[in-house]
Amino acid sequence: MLNADLPWLHAPLAEALARARSHALLVQGPAGVGQLELAVKLAQSWLCEAAAPGAPACNHCASCKLFASGTHPDFQLLLPEALEAPARESLGLPFEEPDAKAGKAKPSREIKVEAVRNLLAFAQATSARGRAKVAVIFPAEALNGVAANALLKTLEEPSGLLRFVLASHDSAGLLPTIRSRCQPLPLALPERAAALAWLAAKGVEGGEGLLAATGGRPQQALAWAEAGLTDAAWQAVPKRVARGEVAALSDWAPPRVIDALQRLCHDLLRRSHGQPGQFFAAAALPAPKRAAPLLAWDAELRRAARHADHPLNAGLWIEALVAQAQAAMAAAAR
Known part of the structure; x- marks a missing residue:
């Protein structure tokens, strides 16, 4: 069975199966709430050979077993190279580790036209089991311009029993022509009680603080906890940064430093x-007297975010960011 059983997805899944009228759905909502899991569950349900029409997958028929093993001939999951392993691992689907000797190029965060052409070849083939063919694309906004344009014609006029599920946490980044060809399926943040119960079941301590820190996104809260971040460490960040303590952030990847x-x-x-603050507890935050230094700092952070994936020297870059933050906080307190 796929590792995709997020309790807050049960209702959206049932609604999507009952109301889907288009051959292409666009699952859209904030990151960290299960867009990919919902898209994959939709695909499995459409391919299930035992469930009644409009019902979720049975998880027991031959089709569901093929799906769970990652060998269903009528299903394709299209991901950027950089997300291939973590996404498939999170779903419990098998994946092949890239050959370290094959090349030193950094895995791409884009979905390129070659991958879309392979998907279109899959789309044009006859359904192996005669029920449907389903393609899931995640995150859809990772399609680069050439890849998105290559997908348009098939997305508008799919052949045979082909269906698409595009999943996105930044649907504004999609071409308008892609969005217009899909039936939207909004996915909201889960209710706080459901998210906290799920985090507790996963063994996360301080789930309430981490859930707030991630803006109510339980999957992101779990990822932070699994990476070793505790609620106490998170709440200590404002005061440590105000003191200029680079060690408060030095163990984090550059994109996560910018995010924090x-x-x-x-x-x-x-x-x-x-x-009140949204991501930190009230006791963790100072009370600034002036907003102007903070607005200037915010603009600097947005500029720095453009280089977060490829800083020339990550250590010096983080040190400079902390010094900048310390200066902005001191100026705002005066």
Whole structure:
């Protein structure tokens, strides 16, 4: 069985199976709430050979067993190279580790036209089991311009029993022509109680704080916990950064450093306007007197985010970001 049983997806899955009228659905919502899992469950349900029409997959028929083993001939999952292993692992699907000797090129975060052409070859073939053919694309916004245009014609006029599920946490980044060919399926943040219960079942301590830190995204909270971040360590970030402690962030990957600082800046801006923070507890945050230094810091962080994946020297880059944050917080306190 796929590792895709997120309790808050049961209702959206049932609704999608009952209301889907298009051959192409666009699952859209914030990151970390299960867009990929919902898309994959939809695909499995459409291919299931025992479930009644409009019902979720049975998980026991021959089709479901093929699906769970990652060998279903009528299913394709299209991912960027950089997400291939972690996404398939999170779903419990098998994957092949890339050959380290094959080349030193960094795995791409884009879905390129060659991958789409392979998908179109799959789409044009006859269904092996005669029920349907389903392609899942995640994240859909990773399609580069050439790849997206190559997909358009098939997305508009699919052959035979072909169906698509595009999953996205930034649907605004999709071509309008892609969005217009899909039936939207919005996916909201799960209810707080359901998310906390799920995190507790996964053995996450301090789930309430981590859930708030991620903006209510339980999958992201779990990923942070599994990476060793505790609620106490997260709540200590504002004061440590204010003291210029680079060690507060030095163990984190550059994109995550930017993300954490942007969340801190966001909360400090809220506090400067008399509002509570969103990502940090009230006791963890100072009360800035001026917003102008924080607005300038926010602009600098947005510029720095453009280089977060490829800093020339990550250590020096993080050190500079912490110094910048310390200066902005000190100026805002005066």
